[in-house]
Amino acid sequence: MRGMARSSPALVVGSLGLDTISTPFGSVSDVLGGTSSYFSLSASNYTDVQVVAVIGNDFPDEYRRVLESRRIDLRGLQVMDGRTFRWAGQYKFDMNVAETLDTQLNVFAEFHPRLPEDYRQTEFVFLANIHPSLQLEVLDQVRNPKLVVMDSMNFWISSSKDTLTDVMRRADIVLLNDGEVRQYTETANLIAGGRAILDLGPRAVVIKKGEHGALLISRNDGVFVAPAFPQEEVQDPTGAGDSFAGGFVGYLASRGDTSPEAIRRAIIHGSAIASFTVEDFSVRRLERLTTAEVLDRYATFRHLTQFVDEGLEVGA
Numbered sequence: 001m002r003g004m005a006r007s008s009p010a011l012v013v014g015s016l017g018l019d020t021i022s023t024p025f026g027s028v029s030d031v032l033g034g035t036s037s038y039f040s041l042s043a044s045n046y047t048d049v050q051v052v053a054v055i056g057n058d059f060p061d062e063y064r065r066v067l068e069s070r071r072i073d074l075r076g077l078q079v080m081d082g083r084t085f086r087w088a089g090q091y092k093f094d095m096n097v098a099e100t101l102d103t104q105l106n107v108f109a110e111f112h113p114r115l116p117e118d119y120r121q122t123e124f125v126f127l128a129n130i131h132p133s134l135q136l137e138v139l140d141q142v143r144n145p146k147l148v149v150m151d152s153m154n155f156w157i158s159s160s161k162d163t164l165t166d167v168m169r170r171a172d173i174v175l176l177n178d179g180e181v182r183q184y185t186e187t188a189n190l191i192a193g194g195r196a197i198l199d200l201g202p203r204a205v206v207i208k209k210g211e212h213g214a215l216l217i218s219r220n221d222g223v224f225v226a227p228a229f230p231q232e233e234v235q236d237p238t239g240a241g242d243s244f245a246g247g248f249v250g251y252l253a254s255r256g257d258t259s260p261e262a263i264r265r266a267i268i269h270g271s272a273i274a275s276f277t278v279e280d281f282s283v284r285r286l287e288r289l290t291t292a293e294v295l296d297r298y299a300t301f302r303h304l305t306q307f308v309d310e311g312l313e314v315g316a
């Protein structure tokens, strides 16, 4: 199968905006953010990325150039009269928990995804965290996707659960964090929660656990556990989840492969990319990330999970 692999682009529909972030290590305001910027910069290490999003006419050209300097196609970007989406959040010492201080939807409130004609053929699709009814609008426009991966958040689980369930039924892989799986399934145990989501129809559920790694629960391949990189340089965890998704979907698209083995490797790629994102504020670390660094960290992950087996006898 490996010889048959071919590279496909990855399509993302999500937010593009300006973030104001404060962590114990510093703060920044109106920096490049949004789910689709983290996703696209991460996935562009692997393949061409097509972005469908909306910005206002105050969006800095400089940030547009950050995206255009990579393999990121912005033909699906809508520019509307008005202010760009803004999000403000803060982290205390538990960097797994973001506290939202302010969300200004601005032009994002009027957003309806419109896929350019050629994007409709794209086989690898990421539905970032947006209103589930918009995620359904995307699914109605794509023609014959090979892999649909979706994300969501606590807000949609509490406010639009039925619509979100419709998206899950049509997705191949559901990416959620541990808190979201517990909230959605009303189940304490993550394996049981993951299986409840599988019952809706997806092939696999990937549960992101921040600094504790990721858990794959899949229909054909049981359970797979990946560690997080033991990272001491965490400055700003914003975007870790979308970067994980970018590495995950970007890798699969670059291989044109959705086999269980490829999905396991994709989880390691997602974990590797996310571990870089958190080293600096906003997308700064992703801007200067090289393929050599990604591959080096991927290799470190292999080492992290290897041990030498002496045989099964103990106490002899």
Ligand code: AMP
Residues within 6 Å of the ligand: 015, 017, 018, 019, 032, 033, 034, 035, 038, 086, 087, 103, 129, 130, 237, 238, 239, 240, 241, 242, 243
């Ligand atoms: P995460 O990977 O979960 O840390 O995603 C962080 C990004 O999500 C930030 O750059 C925010 O701009 C974006 N974001 C936060 N809230 C929302 C929302 N309600 N809708 C869309 N994007 C959001």
